[in-house]
Amino acid sequence: MIVLFTDFGTRDPYVGQVKARLAVEAPGVAVIDLLHEVPDFNAHAGAHLLAALVGGFPPGAVFLAVVDPGVGTPRGTVVMQAGGRWYVGPDNGLLSVVAARAPDARLWRITWRPDELSATFHGRDLFAPIVAALARGEFPRERLAMVDAPGVEFDAGDLPRIIYIDHYGNAWIGVRGEPRVARVSAAGTVFAYGTCFGAVEKGQRLWFVNSVGLIELAVNRGSAAATYGLRVGDRVDVERVN
Amino acid sequence: MIVLFTDFGTRDPYVGQVKARLAVEAPGVAVIDLLHEVPDFNAHAGAHLLAALVGGFPPGAVFLAVVDPGVGTPRGTVVMQAGGRWYVGPDNGLLSVVAARAPDARLWRITWRPDELSATFHGRDLFAPIVAALARGEFPRERLAMVDAPGVEFDAGDLPRIIYIDHYGNAWIGVRGEPRVARVSAAGTVFAYGTCFGAVEKGQRLWFVNSVGLIELAVNRGSAAATYGLRVGDRVDVERVN
């Protein structure tokens, strides 16, 4: 299984070009679009999103993970194996939270350069062929050089900021949740805990532990983002109760 | 064939998580994204959209149908067989228009609860495994209990309201159309009948019977929604001519 995690956008022609390459080089492998709307250029939010999301994917899954505003500059590129899954992407911190939280992460720098390499679309030209090889069960040793750690590393602890806002207007926080042990406030407003949306009245706000284990802010049958003016990057206060 | 019909949004990471589960539990089965932008939380509009859209899908198709603001509350969940197709989703009326219009609908309540069940994502945790079983050709009898009818039922007659607005700005009405037998008005404006967009001048409005049999309001090469301020839920007057 190949899993795509990018900021390429769902409506642009970038994902289709990557998939065409994958269909040619790894025919018959299932390709799953996990997320193409990582906040643009935001590898930091992306790193925390990716770490939260990978748990649901089976061993052997190969992630093409691209949030890469430095594409075409001399920034590095990496392949990682962690928790039985593979990851391919830029070395700009995007994979570093998964790496730091996995006891068994191994990393390689990509030394290979394809004959046809655009300056602005390494997802298609550089990463997709590596992903396809891994998905075929091949380890492209001659294209890689082992390294000890990512060149760029973000703090792998919780990130008390909004890292994603979904189309309902729910805000994902980069903090792993434990029910009933925290006080959560954002935009000057305290959110009450609920197990699910219907735990509060229509139009009322709540925080809950979402389906990938993060704290999430919502309004039942409404938009927390619109109601409280929430934006990606906003700070959120999460207080642990003793 | 598995068909996804939800309000999960096209840009969020929810659909990908469902597809990963399906790829593991029903490998090799084609998964079709029919609609992920059912108006948010709107099972009523969703029920009429679903009833209009299913005709084009072959016998044996398994629909995962989720518009489920009550997820995590004690609302029921159902499996339905109707017209040779299968449906899995919440028992909140979403499947009830298909049920009422099918002479052969049979329903079961889902009694099973998986070991890992999030409070807010039953599409992934509860419905997808049932859908996968059906798509593999298995009927998961031990997870179901037969019921006579949906617990929540909407009126299965026509719904004279806007139930969907597409990205062109065309407005779908929950009324099944018959050419040249109606007078249609919305937002205080009478729409003239046309067979297709090009039947009127550029910028002019029309109503037509759309490709799934519903009355639809449009502007040739323009946006009816923007021009006339149309919104989902707006009332539309449809007069039958004797």
Place this chain on the structure above:
Amino acid sequence: MIVLFTDFGTRDPYVGQVKARLAVEAPGVAVIDLLHEVPDFNAHAGAHLLAALVGGFPPGAVFLAVVDPGVGTPRGTVVMQAGGRWYVGPDNGLLSVVAARAPDARLWRITWRPDELSATFHGRDLFAPIVAALARGEFPRERLAMVDAPGVEFDAGDLPRIIYIDHYGNAWIGVRGEPRVARVSAAGTVFAYGTCFGAVEKGQRLWFVNSVGLIELAVNRGSAAATYGLRVGDRVDVERVN
């Protein structure tokens, strides 16, 4: 491989209906969503986008190309073979730039009409069955009549206008690029050349030759469209340096 190139939108139920038809009539064939957000009704921009994008697809690929505001009127419909690839769509100029630039283009008019043909969704009812036949390796001779050229032809030279704006706010120009040989200005502003986004400071503008060979305007880690008010159709001045 089947490739979809349309203005059907990513969020509407049109693509799913086409895919259901393809899954039934050409089971097991990979279907790639290349672009569903061709600027609405804009076959001219679409023709230049398609010509730029097809290079990355393998021989034998079958394109379903639909930007078709004249659907249901007596406009023609065509099948084309060019550069080893197949194309199916309306005869409104959409395929004409690919046709004019391919030395080996051959065209056929579609004479067939299916028993069930809606007035507004020929992508599903007319084009998809033809595409499926070609993808199965069959040439549906009895449904076609050879013609010499498209009935509608756009100028196949460069088009010095914005033909697409992606979700980052980057603007694609219908002019094929050669590095360092042009002066590019739009919206009264001269853009400096850069090889990639990171070649200029954050927030600065640049033009570059994009990954499909077109001139593209961008702002490093920002939106050129929002910053300079760019819109599809805007004129761009591209001066060749001797």
